[in-house]
Amino acid sequence: MSKVFHMYHMVNMSPWPFLMGFAVLSSVLGLVKMFTSASIFSFMWSMMCVCYIFFLWEKDVVRESTFQGFHCSRVVSGLIFGMILFIISEVFFFLSFFWAFFHSSLNPVVDLGACWPPNGLSPLNPFGVPLLNTVVLLASGVSITFCHQSIINEDWKSANLSLGITWGLGLYFLGLQYFEYKMAGFSISDSVFGSVFFMSTGFHGFHVMVGTGFLIVMFYRTVKKHFSMSHHFGFECAAWYWHFVDVVWLFLFSVVYWWGS
Known part of the structure; x- marks a missing residue:
């Protein structure tokens, strides 16, 4: 046969x-x-x-x-489609948290004092650590984009440097978020405000943690020269995921930290 x-x-x-x-x-x-x-x-x-x-x-x-x-071209096209569907599912995952936040904040019930934030809660200053975290993630988005261009141009020294900066900024973001949680004057059990705040920002922090691990793996593969200018889809997946994390944080900062406070 x-x-x-x-x-x-x-x-x-x-x-x-x-x-x-x-x-x-x-x-x-x-x-x-x-x-x-x-x-x-x-x-x-x-x-x-x-x-x-x-x-x-x-x-x-x-x-x-x-x-x-x-992983030929036909296989890579299937992986691209799968990654796009995965990111779409993540979009709807975070959409549920924003839905809960707007549902509670636009029409606060009497139990919350008919106001938002609820009586007795002191929200975090959006122009302190949250703003610094925003700058950190935006800078990491720039560095990973520069890394992508370096891979396309086969400038491996710049690619390694910029990718190392990216996952380093990811670790720095997680450290700042831990410090923010320690300094918060409310907890996850303090009404719907605390629940939605810590669930949305906490899951985003978990995604940053996963994305940072993803980038560290890609950093190792870049150092070992596993990629070429035409075959680096693993890195592209990590970059797409990281940009998604950046965009979600911009919405969290604008809605939960700034407008919500």
Whole structure:
């Protein structure tokens, strides 16, 4: 029987999707246990498993795309479509938080004092740490765009430098957000204002954390010269995701921090 040649990549059997799902479930259960019994061991162990499985899974994908050459143009077009759908789903995820914020702020109920922010709550100054975080993310957007141009021009020294600056700014943003949470005069249990504030900004911080990890992986691949001027879709995915994180933060700063206060 003759072989059938096609333009698609038939992925081999892999244990990583099942193991990743189990590790994520364990991390959620560990998070619940941390909230109820103040025991952080289960959560930290589960997160270590998540990171290790992610590393092994990413290693397989890098091998398939870079060294085995399975990611041809037809496969890349499918990956582009999948990444676009993923970002659209993330847009609607954050849209739910903005919907909840506007629903509560435009027509505040009597229980909140019929005003927004509710009586007794002191919102954060939008022109303090939030404004600094805005500058940090905008600067990171510029640096990752410069990195993309450097890859296209095959200027690997500039690409490594600008990409290192990008994920460094991501870590700096997370540090500033942690400082902001420590200085906040309200908590997630302080009415719908605290709930929506910490859920929206907290999930954005989680996305920054994931995006920073994504960029660190791309930084390693750039140093190892896995990319070329015509084949660097992994980096493009990271750049699209990072720009999405930037745009979401601009809406959060404008609506939740500035207008909402």
